[in-house]
Amino acid sequence: MTALNALNGSNALTVRVEPAAGLRVAAVTAALATLPLSYREAGRDAEVVVVSGEPGWDERVRAAARTGARGVLVKDPVPLPTAATLQAEVPDCVIVLAETWASHPLLRSAAEQFAEPIGRAHLIDARSVEPATGRSLRAVLFAQLRAVQNLGIGVVSLAIAAETPSSILGVGRSASGARIALSAARSDTSDGSLDLLLVGRAETIRLALSDSGAVRPGRAMLTSEADAHELPTAWQSPLRTSLLALHDALSTGTPTDQLREFTEAAVLLDPGAGPSAG
Amino acid sequence: MNREPLGVGIVGAGPVVQAIHLPTLARLPDLFAVRSIMDVSPDVAAAVSGRIGAGASATLDELLADERVEVVAICSPSAFHASQVIAAMRAGKRAVLCEKPFATDREQAEQIAEVSRETGVPVIVGAMHTFDPGWTAAVTEWESLGHEAHTIRSRVVLPPNARFETSATEVLTPRPASGLPDLDDPSVRAGMVSGGVMGLAVHDLPLIRRLLPATDRPATDDVEVVSASALSPWGYELGALVHGRLVHAVGALTEQWRPTWELEVLSDTASMLLEFPPSYVHAGSAVATITTGEKTVRFGPHAHNGYEGEWRALHAIASSGSAAAPGVETLIEDLVFAVDLASAAAGRVRQEEIR
Numbered sequence: 001m002t003a004l005n006a007l008n009g010s011n012a013l014t015v016r017v018e019p020a021a022g023l024r025v026a027a028v029t030a031a032l033a034t035l036p037l038s039y040r041e042a043g044r045d046a047e048v049v050v051v052s053g054e055p056g057w058d059e060r061v062r063a064a065a066r067t068g069a070r071g072v073l074v075k076d077p078v079p080l081p082t083a084a085t086l087q088a089e090v091p092d093c094v095i096v097l098a099e100t101w102a103s104h105p106l107l108r109s110a111a112e113q114f115a116e117p118i119g120r121a122h123l124i125d126a127r128s129v130e131p132a133t134g135r136s137l138r139a140v141l142f143a144q145l146r147a148v149q150n151l152g153i154g155v156v157s158l159a160i161a162a163e164t165p166s167s168i169l170g171v172g173r174s175a176s177g178a179r180i181a182l183s184a185a186r187s188d189t190s191d192g193s194l195d196l197l198l199v200g201r202a203e204t205i206r207l208a209l210s211d212s213g214a215v216r217p218g219r220a221m222l223t224s225e226a227d228a229h230e231l232p233t234a235w236q237s238p239l240r241t242s243l244l245a246l247h248d249a250l251s252t253g254t255p256t257d258q259l260r261e262f263t264e265a266a267v268l269l270d271p272g273a274g275p276s277a278g
Numbered sequence: 279m280n281r282e283p284l285g286v287g288i289v290g291a292g293p294v295v296q297a298i299h300l301p302t303l304a305r306l307p308d309l310f311a312v313r314s315i316m317d318v319s320p321d322v323a324a325a326v327s328g329r330i331g332a333g334a335s336a337t338l339d340e341l342l343a344d345e346r347v348e349v350v351a352i353c354s355p356s357a358f359h360a361s362q363v364i365a366a367m368r369a370g371k372r373a374v375l376c377e378k379p380f381a382t383d384r385e386q387a388e389q390i391a392e393v394s395r396e397t398g399v400p401v402i403v404g405a406m407h408t409f410d411p412g413w414t415a416a417v418t419e420w421e422s423l424g425h426e427a428h429t430i431r432s433r434v435v436l437p438p439n440a441r442f443e444t445s446a447t448e449v450l451t452p453r454p455a456s457g458l459p460d461l462d463d464p465s466v467r468a469g470m471v472s473g474g475v476m477g478l479a480v481h482d483l484p485l486i487r488r489l490l491p492a493t494d495r496p497a498t499d500d501v502e503v504v505s506a507s508a509l510s511p512w513g514y515e516l517g518a519l520v521h522g523r524l525v526h527a528v529g530a531l532t533e534q535w536r537p538t539w540e541l542e543v544l545s546d547t548a549s550m551l552l553e554f555p556p557s558y559v560h561a562g563s564a565v566a567t568i569t570t571g572e573k574t575v576r577f578g579p580h581a582h583n584g585y586e587g588e589w590r591a592l593h594a595i596a597s598s599g600s601a602a603a604p605g606v607e608t609l610i611e612d613l614v615f616a617v618d619l620a621s622a623a624a625g626r627v628r629q630e631e632i633r
Contacts, residue, residue, distance in 0.1 A: 122510045125528050127431060129544060161505040161517050166428035166546070167524040169517045171505045173631075179507045179515050183526050185429035189549040189569045199435055201511050202533040223536040 013071070013247060014042035018060065020052035028075060031239045038247045048246065053077030053097075058086050065090035071246050073098055075239070079142050079266035083259045094249045097258045098242035101194045102146035104209045105234040105241045106218040111152040113231060114205055114222050118151055119176060121198040121205070126182045129190040137168040140184040142269050145170075147194055147209065148180065149261045155180060158268045170269070193218075215240075283311040284372070284596055287347035289338060289362055290354035291317035291326040293439070294377070297446040297558045299351060300330060302585045309593045313346040325450055338362060342369035349596050351404075352376040356476070360386040367399040373596035373603070374401045375588060378480050379613055387613050391606040400595045400603030402588060405612070406557070407481045407564070409587030412578030413552060416566030417488065419575070420543070420550055423568075427489045429544040432482050432527040437535050442558035458511050467508035468624035474514035475620035478529045482541050483619070484612040485552075486525055489543055501615070503622035507630055516623050547571065555583065 017028050028050050032039050039048065049064035051057060053076040064072045071094040077083075087095055097103070111118065126144040130137065141160075149155060158172030158180065167185040174180055192211030198204065202225055209218040217233035234241075249256050286303065288295055295315070303310050316335035317323035323334040335341035342350070342365060350366040352359055352374065360381045366374045367390075380403045381387040394401055407413055443449045459466050475483075505517035513530030539554040548570045555561040563580035582590075595603040 123513065123515065123528060123530060125433065125515075127542075129549065132546065162519050162524055164428070164519070164522055164524055167544075169505065169524055169526055171507070171515070171517065179509060181505070181515055181517070181526065181528065183429075183431060183517075183524070185431075185524070185544045186546065187544045187549050188547050188571050189544075197433065197435070197528075197538075199509070199513070199528075199530045199532060200534075204435055204532065204534050204536060204538070206538075223534045225533050225535060228536065 012036070012038055012040040013048050013250060014046040015039045015048040015050065016042055016044065016046035017050045018052070018064070020054065020060075024075075027239065031237060031243055034240055035243055035247075039243065047071065047250070048073065050075060058083065061086060061093070061095055062090060065093040069093055071096065071250050073242060073246050076100065077262070078139065079269065081263060081266040081270075083266065084263035087259050094246060094256055095259060096242055096246040096249065096256055097262060098239050099146050100143045100211060100238065101209045102143065102150045103238035103242045103245075104147070104218055105236050105238070106207065106209060106220050106231060107147060107150045108241075109231050109234070110205065110207060110220045111150060114220070115152060117200060117203040117205060117222060117224075118153065118198060120200040120203065121153075121174075121178050122201065123197075123199040124148055124153060124174065124178055124180045125197045125199070126180075127195045127197075128184050128193065129187050130184055131190040131192075132186055132188055134186070134190065137163070137184050137186070138269070141168055141170050141182050142265060144182045144184070144194060145265045145269055146262065147196065148182075149265060151196075151198075153178070153180075155265070155268060158182070160269075172268070210237075281597070283307065283309055284593060285313040285344075285346040285348045286310050286351060287314045287316070287335070287341045287344060287349070287371075288312060288351045288353060289316050289341065289366075290352070290377075291315050291319075291322050292353070293443050293449050295351075295353045296326060296449055297443040298585055299353065299589075300326075301446055301560055302589055304330075305582075305586065306589060306593075310349075310589065314341050314344050316341040322450065338365060342366060342371070347371065349373045349375065349592060352380075356382060360390055363390050363401055364393045367393045367397045367401070370397070371399060373592055374399060375404055375592045376401060377404045379403070379476055379616060380609065381613055383617060384610065384614050387610040391610060394606055400599075401606070401609070402591055402595065402604055403609050403612070404585075404588050405481055405484050406584030406588055407554060408484045408584065409591055410554065410564045410584035411580040411582065411587060412554075412564035412566045413485060413584070414587075415577040415580075416550060416552065416564075416568060417485070419568055419577070420489075420548070423548065423570075425545040425548045425550075427523065427543045427545050429524045430486050430489060430526075431542045431544075432479065432486070432525075432529075433538055433540045433542075434478055434482075434527075434529040435536075435538040436531055436556055437537060438531065438533065439558065441535070442537075442556050446558045446560060459508075461508055461510055464628040464630075467627045467630060470508040470512060471506055471514045471516070471627045472620040472624040474512075474529050475516065475623055476616060479514070479516065479527050479619075480616045482527075483616045484608075485541060486520075487612055487615050490521060490523065501618050501622065503619065503626050506623040506626040508627055514623070516619070518619060518622075557585075560585075
């Protein structure tokens, strides 16, 4: 009976996409369409609610929880220094963040399989290019920082070293003392990807992560003294990965712990701060 | 070509000469013939010159007195470059090629420029990327389309030089092993970053300066280093605003095998990526791609690299006169740009909190 339920999708969670400015509903709908056994679109009483991560997203989460949602997916959340306390406010609701690069499936694989060399890196250099009509460059830097965190790197300091109308540079340190450099620049040639280079004494790791809506795979390569190891590609967008993570969390009862590091990142990269020493 | 090859004298016979210049010259037998090699170690000079049937000189004066030596390559340690370049010019040679950097400060560089004007002997600096045919083709296209760079990012991550040297030649004088630097010492950090700029980043700094808008040259009066860090076991991270434009560079020497040497240039509507091969491998030119909203155009790889390019340029200016030489003012400004960046970065890294 269970197998039949799975086949006809009756184990699927009901989901509602809450229309909002800044939320690309079509992209979410398209991702949900690739998960017909996990999700089934429903109306007001849905078990899962997808909300926009535009300012005020914490209130949207609270509102969804009040209507009985068991899970909320926050699409592209903006920095929120008070996010860490949100989960305690809605204890019966699982919150999962769907972030531009931080939710990329390759990042989790790299964090697991390259954990030791990541810990030995002395330099973490993140670079991306943002289209003219894209996010603010500080928002891009925040997304880079979140990707670095999701590699398992504890970031203890970060400061904006330079900021121009066309580019931005942030520098800091990891808990292990590695230099962290994050930079973003504007150009219409942007393909939305993030280029991450980690350099250690005897290894380098390079990751290319496609943007949140793309199914185009990323690439992760560890090079050591004698060989190289490339992780298998995953033809899955970060958004689909987040939807699956939410489904798994609700199915298994496993809590998520994204909000703590998200909050740390928001505090590190204070959106209101000006350039400081690097 | 009917002309006889130009006679070459080389000052210094270390790994760079053995692994780069001599194999390069071996590919240009119609243009050059090495006549004499001088080194502070007479044994090394004799051994290296003996491999190619050239003579060995015990002193610079002896090399310069050799009438068969028509052009001189200065490949000694940087501190000796200026005096040796000037000596070669005053000896009446036809042209001088000096390894980068050709001086240690503006004063030395201007002395070289003055002697060059006085003697009519042209000098070119061996910043090999400036002669790379992939770069020259791409930058010509970039400039013709009117793109204005607002961000330039450099990444250089290299395996040990020895890995490449031994593929280019059988090195007579391998580099001594060095221990791990003590990065808790601010002077060590400062020396590492300054050395990184003048020894590694310097290859690309003339390219970066050229990519800044022409109306803003010289760039040296508006350089603000905004970040600098020394990297273990050897490397640098450097951020600067140059006329309000962001330049970010990282360089590291590692034990891993994959070489990365990239220069990324961004404007509002176009981007250019240059991927250079490592210095020693004689693997041809950089590959450059210029991307706009409509298309991506690739330049290279060409068969020869920037080292061969600089020797070809030396032959051209020695054959046709100093009018074909790069402007000395450009060389001076390139040098001062590098020296200023290195100095400011060293100053900042002394204050760096590394914990």
